[in-house]
Amino acid sequence: MTDVEMSNGASDELSALVDVLRSGSSAPTPDLSSKQTGTYLSHLTTLPLPSLLEEPTNLSSTSSQLTNALTTLCTSSYPTFLSLHTATTGLSSSLSSFSSSLDQLLNEIPVLESVSKSFLTEIRDVQAERRRAALVLEHSTKLQDVLELPLLAEACVRNGAFQETLDLAAHAESLATRFPNVPVVQDVRAEVDHAVRTLLIQLLSMLREPAKLPALFKAVSFLRRMRVLSEDELALAFLTGRLENLDLALQAVEMGTDREKDKEAWVRFLKKYIDVWREGVHDIITQYTTIFLDRPSTAALAAAPSSPPSDTLRGLLPTFTSHLLDRLLTTLRDALPHILDPTSLTSLLTQLTYCATSFSRVGLDFRLLLPPLFEDAVRGGVTRELRKATEEWCGLLKPEVKPSASFAVAGAPLPQKNALAGPPHIPPQLLASYPPLANFTNTVLTTLNGLRLLAPVSLLPDILRALDNDLRDAIKAFSGYAKQFAGPAEAKDVVIATGKVLVNVFVPFVRRALVEGVYGIKMDEEQATVSQELNEEIRAWEGWLGATSSDEGVEVPK
Numbered sequence: 001m002t003d004v005e006m007s008n009g010a011s012d013e014l015s016a017l018v019d020v021l022r023s024g025s026s027a028p029t030p031d032l033s034s035k036q037t038g039t040y041l042s043h044l045t046t047l048p049l050p051s052l053l054e055e056p057t058n059l060s061s062t063s064s065q066l067t068n069a070l071t072t073l074c075t076s077s078y079p080t081f082l083s084l085h086t087a088t089t090g091l092s093s094s095l096s097s098f099s100s101s102l103d104q105l106l107n108e109i110p111v112l113e114s115v116s117k118s119f120l121t122e123i124r125d126v127q128a129e130r131r132r133a134a135l136v137l138e139h140s141t142k143l144q145d146v147l148e149l150p151l152l153a154e155a156c157v158r159n160g161a162f163q164e165t166l167d168l169a170a171h172a173e174s175l176a177t178r179f180p181n182v183p184v185v186q187d188v189r190a191e192v193d194h195a196v197r198t199l200l201i202q203l204l205s206m207l208r209e210p211a212k213l214p215a216l217f218k219a220v221s222f223l224r225r226m227r228v229l230s231e232d233e234l235a236l237a238f239l240t241g242r243l244e245n246l247d248l249a250l251q252a253v254e255m256g257t258d259r260e261k262d263k264e265a266w267v268r269f270l271k272k273y274i275d276v277w278r279e280g281v282h283d284i285i286t287q288y289t290t291i292f293l294d295r296p297s298t299a300a301l302a303a304a305p306s307s308p309p310s311d312t313l314r315g316l317l318p319t320f321t322s323h324l325l326d327r328l329l330t331t332l333r334d335a336l337p338h339i340l341d342p343t344s345l346t347s348l349l350t351q352l353t354y355c356a357t358s359f360s361r362v363g364l365d366f367r368l369l370l371p372p373l374f375e376d377a378v379r380g381g382v383t384r385e386l387r388k389a390t391e392e393w394c395g396l397l398k399p400e401v402k403p404s405a406s407f408a409v410a411g412a413p414l415p416q417k418n419a420l421a422g423p424p425h426i427p428p429q430l431l432a433s434y435p436p437l438a439n440f441t442n443t444v445l446t447t448l449n450g451l452r453l454l455a456p457v458s459l460l461p462d463i464l465r466a467l468d469n470d471l472r473d474a475i476k477a478f479s480g481y482a483k484q485f486a487g488p489a490e491a492k493d494v495v496i497a498t499g500k501v502l503v504n505v506f507v508p509f510v511r512r513a514l515v516e517g518v519y520g521i522k523m524d525e526e527q528a529t530v531s532q533e534l535n536e537e538i539r540a541w542e543g544w545l546g547a548t549s550s551d552e553g554v555e556v557p558k
Helices: 002-022 035-044 050-075 079-137 140-147 149-158 162-178 181-206 213-226 231-255 264-292 296-304 311-337 343-363 366-398 429-433 433-452 457-483 491-519 532-550
Strands: none
Touching: 002 532, 035 181, 050 079, 079 140, 079 181, 079 231, 140 149, 140 181, 149 162, 149 181, 162 213, 181 213, 181 231, 213 311, 231 264, 231 311, 264 311, 264 343, 311 366, 311 532, 343 366, 343 433, 366 457, 429 433, 429 491, 433 491, 457 491, 491 532
């Protein structure tokens, strides 16, 4: 038989045994369906008959033993049973109380849950603030470093730490990029940008200060690093600042002299003006060339390593220097007419020539522009002095002047044929016998001696023409005086003798002194010929002189 069949047979026997036990006794039967009963009954089915018959006796004996043991246990351990009963009773009441409390707690839990949720909602903002406060406290050092960036940037600007300022600005910019939605970081960047703008103003103001190349190069380098201006705009800002600095220096020169009352102040003014202009312009040219042409910016080199400076950079400097040169020439043009001393003009021309020569090394040789200015000044000064001498001569020719006492000394000789045979720079001795003519001669020779210090060859025709005009006016004034003279015959002879010396000696001598004495040029036919106006006056004088001699029957010496 298989195991399954045997198991099924045992089960059937056990069921039959249970049915017999239930039907064989009228007393209440125990629960025969429990696991322990089933185990015991299964054990009984395995016993042989003798053992099965002895089983009730064994059970009775075991029951008696158990009863005796139980009785002995109760007698010896009754306090334990009493304590156990008390504990059981107390536990039962405690469990009942706990059950009621638990029921009450379960009833109150929903209310507590709703209150807890409401409380959680109320303290959520507080918790967020506490978390933020805790986070701020945790990172207080870093936050303090960030908040101190504007103060540090301003302090660096005030103390001239430009590199540190730019580093702080870069750090603030990186923080603003990393945290675009943090208002504090954006405010810090805005304040640092304000400090950087202050730095920009300070650097641009350095371009207007009387600084040397190292300081200017440093300022331009930091302006390049800020990348606020392009290279062309930066060069224009540099030249504008240096021009403002030069203007202030030149204005200081102009304000330091009173040229209205002191004529010599014009000379001092021009000398100082030229020195300041020369030093300032030379510094600007050197600085601009070094900063923008010889050493281009790093950004420009990175963009095009082999490209030269732009046309704009190269064109700004010539335009700028041309403007400054025009200002110098304008100042010379306005000031030179006020300088009457030829020595001062010569000194100024020498100073300007050296200045132009030094500028030739940087391509600004303006020596060719100087002669016209000084020619105008020399022309104006010489013609003015000659006109002044002529006016003084004409002022002596008044009707109340006694010619015998003022025109000639006693025994003054008449002009001879060899009166002009001496050197061109030494006046004839004859003129000393006629004091007014001698003074006239000295005044004219003083002017010509001054002209010798600075005598442009191109001015000879103009000065000779001006001299002829003054001589014409001198002869014309004397002719009018002589024609109106109504004194005695002896006084009239003095007047006629003075006129002869004026026309035949003084006029040829001063013209020869100008051409040969000053310029060292042998008078040619054109230069020896007087102007038409002067020639007309000489002829009118000679005509009047001839008519007067014929009327009086007096032979006029030749």
